[in-house]
Amino acid sequence: MTVEGPHGPDTATSSEIVTLTGDPIPDPGLPAHEPRPTDVDPRLERRAERQVSALFGLSVVFTLLFCVSYFVFDIGDNPSVFLGLGASTLFLGLCLGLALLCIGIGAIQWARKLMGDHEIVEMRHPAASSEEDRTAAISAFNTGVEESGIGRRPMIRNSLLVAMGALGLPAIVALRDLGPLPGDKLYHTVWKKGMRVVQDVGFNPIRPADVVVGQLVNAEPAIFDPSRTGPDGEPLVHGTELLQQTAKAAVILVRMDPHDITPAKGREDWGVEGILCYSKICTHVGCPISLWEQQVHHLLCPCHQSTFDLADNGKVVFGPAARPLPQLPITLDAEGYIVAQSDFTEPVGPSFWERG
Amino acid sequence: MRLPRKLTHQVAAGLSTKRRSRFAGPALMLVALLLTGGIYAMFAPANADEQGSQADDVAAGRTLFLVGCASCHGKNAEGILTQRGNNYGPSLIGVGAAAVDFQVGTGRMPLAQPGQQAARKPPVYNEKEIRQLGAFVASLGPGPAVPSASDTDINGMSADEIARGGEFFRTNCTACHNFAGHGGAMPQGKYAPKIYSDTPRQIFEAMLTGPQQMPVFSNEVLSPKDKAQIIAYVKQLNSQPEYGGFGLGGIGPVSEGMFAWLVGIGGLVLAAIWIAAHTAKSKKKVQA
Numbered sequence: 001m002t003v004e005g006p007h008g009p010d011t012a013t014s015s016e017i018v019t020l021t022g023d024p025i026p027d028p029g030l031p032a033h034e035p036r037p038t039d040v041d042p043r044l045e046r047r048a049e050r051q052v053s054a055l056f057g058l059s060v061v062f063t064l065l066f067c068v069s070y071f072v073f074d075i076g077d078n079p080s081v082f083l084g085l086g087a088s089t090l091f092l093g094l095c096l097g098l099a100l101l102c103i104g105i106g107a108i109q110w111a112r113k114l115m116g117d118h119e120i121v122e123m124r125h126p127a128a129s130s131e132e133d134r135t136a137a138i139s140a141f142n143t144g145v146e147e148s149g150i151g152r153r154p155m156i157r158n159s160l161l162v163a164m165g166a167l168g169l170p171a172i173v174a175l176r177d178l179g180p181l182p183g184d185k186l187y188h189t190v191w192k193k194g195m196r197v198v199q200d201v202g203f204n205p206i207r208p209a210d211v212v213v214g215q216l217v218n219a220e221p222a223i224f225d226p227s228r229t230g231p232d233g234e235p236l237v238h239g240t241e242l243l244q245q246t247a248k249a250a251v252i253l254v255r256m257d258p259h260d261i262t263p264a265k266g267r268e269d270w271g272v273e274g275i276l277c278y279s280k281i282c283t284h285v286g287c288p289i290s291l292w293e294q295q296v297h298h299l300l301c302p303c304h305q306s307t308f309d310l311a312d313n314g315k316v317v318f319g320p321a322a323r324p325l326p327q328l329p330i331t332l333d334a335e336g337y338i339v340a341q342s343d344f345t346e347p348v349g350p351s352f353w354e355r356g
Numbered sequence: 357m358r359l360p361r362k363l364t365h366q367v368a369a370g371l372s373t374k375r376r377s378r379f380a381g382p383a384l385m386l387v388a389l390l391l392t393g394g395i396y397a398m399f400a401p402a403n404a405d406e407q408g409s410q411a412d413d414v415a416a417g418r419t420l421f422l423v424g425c426a427s428c429h430g431k432n433a434e435g436i437l438t439q440r441g442n443n444y445g446p447s448l449i450g451v452g453a454a455a456v457d458f459q460v461g462t463g464r465m466p467l468a469q470p471g472q473q474a475a476r477k478p479p480v481y482n483e484k485e486i487r488q489l490g491a492f493v494a495s496l497g498p499g500p501a502v503p504s505a506s507d508t509d510i511n512g513m514s515a516d517e518i519a520r521g522g523e524f525f526r527t528n529c530t531a532c533h534n535f536a537g538h539g540g541a542m543p544q545g546k547y548a549p550k551i552y553s554d555t556p557r558q559i560f561e562a563m564l565t566g567p568q569q570m571p572v573f574s575n576e577v578l579s580p581k582d583k584a585q586i587i588a589y590v591k592q593l594n595s596q597p598e599y600g601g602f603g604l605g606g607i608g609p610v611s612e613g614m615f616a617w618l619v620g621i622g623g624l625v626l627a628a629i630w631i632a633a634h635t636a637k638s639k640k641k642v643q644a
Contacts, residue, residue, distance in 0.1 A: 034637040041638070108631060199577055201523045210576030214566045217577050218527045254571070291531045293542070293569040300543060302531055307543070318543075 048113035055106030066095035189249040196222035205337040214294040217253040250280040270329040277328040279348040284321040417492025452499020453490030458561035472545040508556040510588040521585030552594035
């Protein structure tokens, strides 16, 4: 280390280094202990004593009041007795809270007014064990190694190592439960050519004349209608399978002014009179989206604010989603109801590994 | 009026034996008058009065419109564009009386100031004036009419119907209006308002007309019965007692957690600091 002399660092010599002896800033030590009023005045001391006992006594009173309120007020009675709170809720909470608070305040008052408050210094101790303890531990370990003969009996040692190693196999074999891989399941939904688009919950089919410009219909494929039963009397899709298929096949139907829509090449006939159908599943992490701003044609996902422009082929205009919202091509059936032209032409929902 | 006169003659002929009576003339006159009036009432157009008042409403509504609305929406409600081509006030042709009843009835129109969104405020026009404005706007082009009282009647619904309304509500409404109907934020300063304080008619009209960014839910897809069930669910939801005390805006664990952290734990920290900072010391020495 160089000390900067009067002529700059390069002219400094060892003779110019000032050697300091002793501590340049002496340890000021602890300030003198100052007594509290309760330490010097017995009258104040007795008063503090009475205060602490009074607080503890008050706590008992509140505890008893809690028990009284429990029996006096009906649980779940009129919820707006006092400031929008029910009598039972209010008094049970207040009494128990105040009972605990009085014990707390009493304890603090006790500690700060009456318990000893002399400053105490506690020195740090070394973390290591004492030399005798360490020697004893090492000799115990060596005795164990010697008596078990693990060094002298390699057959036992090696077979034990193999047995322990083999125990890792079940953990690796159980990894198979992560599979099997979903195959092409992620590429398909239950939508197919000619399947009607029906309103969710109501399951009524939809004609273009029923839908006005600015309208949003939360829709499902007609196969989810619980009133359509198979030969076994059960709905066509039900139970867990219904939930899984709904998570992929849910759609929204919107109608816009046809002049506002700019269909991509090949999508010119995917809508009917300005009515377009899109997947309801966000391409970011798969939240259901139906936050539709009809005037600006934006569909907003409430989870992470991904925003899709449905007048422009579901293009992402904001947020973390990386892919446009998949569009379901629709047309009309013989009775004039809106039906799908085919399944989605791309996987719906979030991206996955194999899709790249 | 040939028929009444003919009838009068027949009655008069029947009474002819007493025609010389002192009361014959007045009696005949009375019968004739009653018949004429009765038959007129039978054949006259039944809603002549209503039509008359509707025409009056349109005229009165037009007067109100020219004073209060035309500066933004144009003298014939055709809408006004700004120089840059944006909407200054949109066209009202074809929005129907329901849209007027909602926008004016909730005080959103007339607009207090331009902005991202019209806010709810006390209505400026009274019930009659709103009806007149609605009649004028409805006369400009076909649009949804104000829903009837029977459509918005939510009394006497079974638990099943209200539960079905809940399914519709969670499917169609909660994305913007929150699962308790408390509303929520939208992009660029817009917001979905809270809906539990609106009347059933206003909620119905909002679904029917799609005010501002809200989409339309037409009666052909979401039937009036479905809408009434949704409204019944919202009202039922809002009448649920809050046993825990304060609802804190009904926006769920976020607001409650924030309240607990800021007010609860923050208060405890301040109390601890206050306790530690206040220690009385005495200059007197301890008495032995």
